[in-house]
Amino acid sequence: MIKTEVISKKSIFKNAVVAVGFYALGRGTESTSKFNSNLKGELKAWEEGYLILLKVAPSGKELWLQKSGESMKWIGKQSKEADLIVVFKNLDTAFKIITTLSNVHTAFVQNRIMVYGDVSQSMVLIRILNIVQSYLFPPFLSKHVLKRVPKFSFAQHMGRIRVYTTGLLFGY
Amino acid sequence: MFPKYFEFFNSVKINAGENALEGLPSELNRLNVSKPFIITDEGIVKVGLLDIVLSGFNDSDIVIGAIYDKVPPDSSIEVVNEAARIYKEQNCDCIIAVGGGSVIDSAKGMNIVISENTNDIVKFAGHDRIKNFQQPLIVIPTTSGTGSEVTLVAVVADKQKDKKMLFTSSKLLPSVAVIDPRMTMSLPPVLTAATGMDALTHAIEAYTCLQKNPISDAYAYSAIKTVSENLINVIEDGKDAQGRLELAVASTSAGIAFSNSMVGAVHAIGHTVGAIAHIHHGMAMSILLPHVMEYNQNTVGNLYAKLLLPLAGAEVYSSTPKEERSQASINFIKEMNKQINTICGMSITLKNAGVSEEKLQEIANKSLNDGAMVVNPVDLNTDDVMSVLKKAY
Numbered sequence: 001m002i003k004t005e006v007i008s009k010k011s012i013f014k015n016a017v018v019a020v021g022f023y024a025l026g027r028g029t030e031s032t033s034k035f036n037s038n039l040k041g042e043l044k045a046w047e048e049g050y051l052i053l054l055k056v057a058p059s060g061k062e063l064w065l066q067k068s069g070e071s072m073k074w075i076g077k078q079s080k081e082a083d084l085i086v087v088f089k090n091l092d093t094a095f096k097i098i099t100t101l102s103n104v105h106t107a108f109v110q111n112r113i114m115v116y117g118d119v120s121q122s123m124v125l126i127r128i129l130n131i132v133q134s135y136l137f138p139p140f141l142s143k144h145v146l147k148r149v150p151k152f153s154f155a156q157h158m159g160r161i162r163v164y165t166t167g168l169l170f171g172y
Numbered sequence: 173m174f175p176k177y178f179e180f181f182n183s184v185k186i187n188a189g190e191n192a193l194e195g196l197p198s199e200l201n202r203l204n205v206s207k208p209f210i211i212t213d214e215g216i217v218k219v220g221l222l223d224i225v226l227s228g229f230n231d232s233d234i235v236i237g238a239i240y241d242k243v244p245p246d247s248s249i250e251v252v253n254e255a256a257r258i259y260k261e262q263n264c265d266c267i268i269a270v271g272g273g274s275v276i277d278s279a280k281g282m283n284i285v286i287s288e289n290t291n292d293i294v295k296f297a298g299h300d301r302i303k304n305f306q307q308p309l310i311v312i313p314t315t316s317g318t319g320s321e322v323t324l325v326a327v328v329a330d331k332q333k334d335k336k337m338l339f340t341s342s343k344l345l346p347s348v349a350v351i352d353p354r355m356t357m358s359l360p361p362v363l364t365a366a367t368g369m370d371a372l373t374h375a376i377e378a379y380t381c382l383q384k385n386p387i388s389d390a391y392a393y394s395a396i397k398t399v400s401e402n403l404i405n406v407i408e409d410g411k412d413a414q415g416r417l418e419l420a421v422a423s424t425s426a427g428i429a430f431s432n433s434m435v436g437a438v439h440a441i442g443h444t445v446g447a448i449a450h451i452h453h454g455m456a457m458s459i460l461l462p463h464v465m466e467y468n469q470n471t472v473g474n475l476y477a478k479l480l481l482p483l484a485g486a487e488v489y490s491s492t493p494k495e496e497r498s499q500a501s502i503n504f505i506k507e508m509n510k511q512i513n514t515i516c517g518m519s520i521t522l523k524n525a526g527v528s529e530e531k532l533q534e535i536a537n538k539s540l541n542d543g544a545m546v547v548n549p550v551d552l553n554t555d556d557v558m559s560v561l562k563k564a565y
Contacts, residue, residue: 045541085298109383109434109547111179116298119338120541127540147551 010059014095018056021098022063024168025054026074028136029128031167033071035159039131040070045124046083052125053082056094072128074171084125085116100137103145104129135163178385180432181342184322188351188421193228193312199348200234200266203308207237209264211255211279212271217241219358221314225270237264243271243278246336248329249293252281259286266308269346270355272367273318273453276311280326280344283307293328294337302341309346314355316419317367317454319374319427321349336447338543345431351424353417361407361516364419366454368403369512371395371423372505373438373457378429380468380475381436381547392429397482398422404508407515436548438464441557444539449527451519458512459522462505463563467556472549473498480504522565532561 033039046067054063064075064082088094093112096102104126107113115122133145134152143149152160166172187195200206216222222239229236240255255278259267269279284296287304296302311321326339359367375395378388399422406415441464442456465476477497481489483504492500509520519525527535536557539545545552552560 105382105546109381110175110177112177114299116301118297118335119299119543120335123541123543123545126546148553 011091014091015059015061018061018091018094018098021094022054022061024136025098025129025132026063026065027168027171028132028163029065029072030074030171031163032132032135032159033128034172035162036131036135039128042124042128042131043067043070043072045121051078051080051082051084053078053085054088055085056088056091059091061091061094083117084121086122086125087114087116088112089114097145100141100144105147135160135167175385178383178387180385180387181324181345182322182428182431183342183345184428185348186322186351186424187348188424189417190353192350192352193225193354196225196228196268196310196350197232197234199310199350203266203347205266205308206233207235207262207264208266208268208310209237209255209259209262210239210268210270211243211275211282212239212241212269213243213275214241216271216275216314221355221358222270224352224354225268225312237262243275245274246329247274247278247281247327248331249281250331251278252285252293252328253291255282256285266310266347268310268312270312270314272313272315273320276313276318276320277326277328279309279311280320280339280346281328283309283344284326284339293339294330297337297339299340300342302339302343304343306343308348310348310350311346312350312352312355313420313423315359315363315367316356316416316423317370319371319423319430321346321351322424322427323431325431349424351417351420353413353420356416356420357410357413359410361410362518363452363454364410365403365407365512365516365518366452366458367423368399368406368419368454369458369461369509370454371419371426372399372403373442373461374426374430374435375399375422376461376465376479377435377438378426378433379479380472380549381434382549383433383547385433388429388433391425392433393479393482395422395426395429396479398425400483400485400508404511404515407512434547435544436464437468437545437550437552437557437560440542440544440548441535441539441560443542443544444535445522445527448531448535448538449522449525451522451525451527455518455525458509458518459520459525459564460560462502462509463560465502465505466563467552467560468548468550469498469502470550476501522561527565529565532558532565536561 050067052065066073089112269276283306287306313321324344329336375392379392402415402418438460445456480497480501513520536554
């Protein structure tokens, strides 16, 4: 039998997980950037309005972040080109990172992530995302995600509670 | 540990050995090109190396379209654009780069400008942004260190913004690398030492960093063995043609290794030391290598232990207790540095190399933004980099 015009299947489950993961990362970044001094320090490297795009190729799930004042904002899709673009080469890569089955630095060394823009700024972004992930994930999960898991103080534990509540709901 | 997934790619044809340059007309014919653009620097012309390259075209029909010798120590957008303009004006159809890292980066940079038909190379900075296949590029390295003849990386400086742009793409790999020992015979002892230690660092970092894979390991291991066996001899006797060739091939092997498995903290810190304190890249590698290895030792000491065999040889390896081999590898490199210092005076501390202590904090802060930090096996923050710098000082 010869088949033509075969349309590839879409993974509804993985797409949904990545969508939820991007939501959590977007809100988590907004929230963490409002109170974490290390993250605020990293943001000084970027000018006001610096635009970041994380996207999954080829399906196109996107996460847009922008520096606004001393914090980050999760914004909707933009028509202009981002200053820094991080592309997960496929849905599977994004899914594994979001579910802690893999992590950003492993994906990078396996060449499953592409970076468009200034590589030095991507290092700033990696450090920012590490800070955000240390709040989003409890320690038993973040050890799979981060090269070095920080020891949280009482105030940082409170910060984690903030991220899990008002952070994920409102980005505060 | 065998990686769960890796990628390896190297498409460069390597012609290495006696009279390799005489094969140039035949390579051009194979690539179906006939009007090369030669890019080099004034130093290469001055010491007569370009004349040796041109002699490779004797008795052929090849007409050199243009010779551009104005590449400065660091490649820049201005140089790349000017070279590309002349290339197009002269209707050249291939590029021959004769020189070290800066010349080779300039060649790759002008290739991007030509092949993407652009006047804004900045748009292509980053990873895998180059879409069009490049003009045929033949590289004739004149140092035994950078390995740029087999890497998919180019670094071009944006002087207006005072920053270096990194371009990585498999499309940047040259078509041919021509390794002829005549090209490095006139390299002075200090430069031989510095570029040789650069090659050794490439190989050791490629073997021990997170992106390592079994294929790049094979190239790295071979490079480490060959550099260890030949570097001191060639520094002492620059006329050792066989030694020069082996070092050049080791540098190429190390280049293939790190092009596929990246380098780590030695390069991340070393790039920044070079940018801020303006010391030779190879010298910075040599000074920093043992100290970064000591920092990484708790995590990858097993790999450093394996490297004692290619570094020091079978007798030393077998007579060293297993638990001492990692430190023995580090000590071997420290001893090598001391030997090199005795023979040719190359500095073995940052202080001796002219780095002022006030600059160390700035170096520590900025080195975290070097992409190579991602693949170092151990995470470093500013304090960690400072501790390495202080030990190297």
